[in-house]
Amino acid sequence: xxxxxxxxxxxxxxxxxxxxxxxxxxxxxxxxxxxxxxxxxxxxxxxxxxxxxxxxxxxxxxxxxxxxxxxxxxxxxxxxxxxxxxxxxxxxxxxxxxxxxxxxxxxxxxxxxxxxxxxxxxxxxxxxxxxxxxxxxxxxxxxxxxxxxxxxxxxxxxxxxxxxxxxxxxxxxxxxxxxxxxxxxxxxxxxxxxxxxxxxxxxxxxxxxxxxxxxxxxxxxxxxxxxxxxxxxxxxxxxxxxxxxxxxxxxxxxxxxxxxxxxxxxxxxxxxxxxxxxxxxxxxxxxxxxxxxxxxxxxxxxxxxxxxxxxxxxxxxxxxxxxxxxxxxxxxxxxxxxxxxxxxxxxxxxxxxxxxxxxxxxxxxxxxxxxxxxxxxxxxxxxxxxxxxxxxxxxxxxxxxxxxxxxxxxxxxxxxxxxxxxxxxxxxxxxxxxxxxxxxxxxxxxxxxxxxxxxxxxxxxxxxxxxxxxxxxxxxxxxxxxxxxxxxxxxxxxx
Numbered sequence: 001x002x003x004x005x006x007x008x009x010x011x012x013x014x015x016x017x018x019x020x021x022x023x024x025x026x027x028x029x030x031x032x033x034x035x036x037x038x039x040x041x042x043x044x045x046x047x048x049x050x051x052x053x054x055x056x057x058x059x060x061x062x063x064x065x066x067x068x069x070x071x072x073x074x075x076x077x078x079x080x081x082x083x084x085x086x087x088x089x090x091x092x093x094x095x096x097x098x099x100x101x102x103x104x105x106x107x108x109x110x111x112x113x114x115x116x117x118x119x120x121x122x123x124x125x126x127x128x129x130x131x132x133x134x135x136x137x138x139x140x141x142x143x144x145x146x147x148x149x150x151x152x153x154x155x156x157x158x159x160x161x162x163x164x165x166x167x168x169x170x171x172x173x174x175x176x177x178x179x180x181x182x183x184x185x186x187x188x189x190x191x192x193x194x195x196x197x198x199x200x201x202x203x204x205x206x207x208x209x210x211x212x213x214x215x216x217x218x219x220x221x222x223x224x225x226x227x228x229x230x231x232x233x234x235x236x237x238x239x240x241x242x243x244x245x246x247x248x249x250x251x252x253x254x255x256x257x258x259x260x261x262x263x264x265x266x267x268x269x270x271x272x273x274x275x276x277x278x279x280x281x282x283x284x285x286x287x288x289x290x291x292x293x294x295x296x297x298x299x300x301x302x303x304x305x306x307x308x309x310x311x312x313x314x315x316x317x318x319x320x321x322x323x324x325x326x327x328x329x330x331x332x333x334x335x336x337x338x339x340x341x342x343x344x345x346x347x348x349x350x351x352x353x354x355x356x357x358x359x360x361x362x363x364x365x366x367x368x369x370x371x372x373x374x375x376x377x378x379x380x381x382x383x384x385x386x387x388x389x390x391x392x393x394x395x396x397x398x399x400x401x402x403x404x405x406x407x408x409x410x411x412x413x414x415x416x417x418x419x420x421x422x423x424x425x426x427x428x429x430x431x432x433x434x435x436x437x438x439x440x441x442x443x444x445x446x447x448x449x450x451x452x453x454x455x456x457x458x459x460x461x462x463x464x465x466x467x468x469x470x471x472x473x474x475x476x477x478x479x480x481x482x483x484x485x486x487x488x489x490x491x492x493x494x495x
Contacts, residue, residue, distance in 0.1 A: 021151050026256060027316065029159050033166060033175075034249065034317040041172040043245030044109065047236045048116035048176075050229050051103035054222075055092040055124055073139065076201060082132045083200030084207050089128025096121035107236040112172075119176050123183045130187025136194045149189045157182025223361035227368050227392060228338075231385045234372055239382060247331075247382060249317060250324035254305055255335035284408035287347055289476040291415050294343055295422035296473030300464075302332045303426040304457045307433035311450035330386050337393040344400040360399045368392035418472050425464070425471070432456050 097118050104113035137146050162178025170177065236244040305312065306329035313325040348357050371388025378384060405412040433453045440449045468474040 025151075025155055025159060029163065030249075030252065030256075031316045031318075032163055034321060036163075036166040037171065037174070039242045039245035039249070039320065041175070041245070042248050043236065043241035043243070044113060044116065044172045045175040046232055046244050046248040047107045047109050047241065048113055048120060050107065050233060051100065051117045052096055052120040052124055053229060055096050055121075056127065075197065076203075077206070078132060078136070078196050079199055079201035080203050080206045081135075082129075082196065082198070083202050085128045085131050086200055087202075089125045092128070093121045093125040096124060107233060109236070109241065116172065116176060119173075120179065123180050126180070126183040126187050130183075130190055132196060133187065133190035133194050136196060137190055140194075142193070145193050149186060149193065153182050153186040153189060157185050223358065223365055226365050227361065227389075230368060230372060231389050234376065234385055235382060238376060243382060246321065246324045247327060249321055250313075250327035251331045251335070253309075253312060253316065253324065254302075254328045254332035255339075283347070284411050287344075287404065287408060288411035288414045288418075290343055291340070291411075292418035292473040292476050294473075295340055295418045296425065296471060298336045298339055299422040299426040300429055300461070302336045303429035304433065304454070305329075306332050307430045307437070308450055308453045311437075311446045311453070314446050315450060327382065327386065330383075330390060334386070334389050334393050337390075337397050341393070341396050341400050344404055347404065356403060360396055360403070363399060364392045364396040367395045414472060421471050421473065429457060429460055432460060 100114045100117035100121070103117055104111070107113070134146075137149070158178040158181070161181035162174050165174035165177045168174075232244055232247065235247050309328035309332075310325045313321055313328065317324065345357055368388055368391075371391050372385060374380075375384030375388050380387070401415070405415065433456060436453050436456055437449055440452060444452075464471065464474060469478075
């Protein structure tokens, strides 16, 4: 195992540990806030966040990625990037403040929506100023520091500030205060760990050079924003604020564990892949291995979440969110497809081939816009809009698969095998958990049914880890040292 591989594996362990810790905190946080606030509150927050999210990708300007991806980075480069962050972040925050009333009018929201949008605009500046520090932390592969910083910021920001504000009766504003608290603490802690120069250097030539790469990343982020948030905009405008709130919480429940895993992987993989961006053979192997593990884990988790969605919503969110349960399975599949594609995007970003990624996201957006138009025309409601999103994600998945398999022809078969095995395993898990629900329904409370489903899922996972040597993802996880030795046994195929 090379030194880079060893560092990457340790980083994966740390970031996955942080993801598990974050889940252990965020799930109770979501449950508490769901009982302190109403669907209308979450719907307002989801709609208010549309405008700042629109500007977020330009406020950051792909600066963290630019810091990580550059082969050589000097102190002068850091000052230039910080100057760019200061300039773009300030401009974007001011722009969001000015257009806030028009954003509220676009989604037909109440007057309070304008104030919410303007408050969230402050987070754009904070995030932009912290982009240099977070990029430097990731570039230096200080994964333990990254993991602990993320976790501590979440606990203090969301749980400390957010829940306290909700208990004091702040309503939807408690969500805003929690978000701003998280943004501020993450930026401050990241800076405290790297201590880069705060003297901005306004060198236009070097700033243009940074923007050539960072700008492409921003365009990709903007297209991802449109594909992710167009359904929320359509639901808020044509169905209502409460429906937007139900959709938002269902999307969170469906995607949160999945996002924790993929975000942890991306934080490690982008710096690691950037260091071998010119070594085609190693990139191809890394791509095939990561896809095998990613698809197996994410599709399996989706099956668990989807098959137990009714019990999860009732237990975690409460009775007022019952309408979210039927949305969770489809939103979970959408999330899985999007997160798997994110890894493909991370790979091409590390290679600097961002232009092709723009084309793929633009194609996905066109499919989504057409599907949304048809759904609204046919009065398909929330389910019709979700179908449009699912179709667009499938198109993106196919395009990334075709493109990357042309770049790395040798991995076509193992990647296809990884998809097939992940689909088969997720089908088996879903069938097992559905059977548990059918057997226990009517005779046991929902919490007991959920406990039984999770116990069956855990048993299946343990069997896969110990005896699943035929699964490509399991073999890769063993070879890379991603699994604890106590959970594995020698593979008969390796003997």
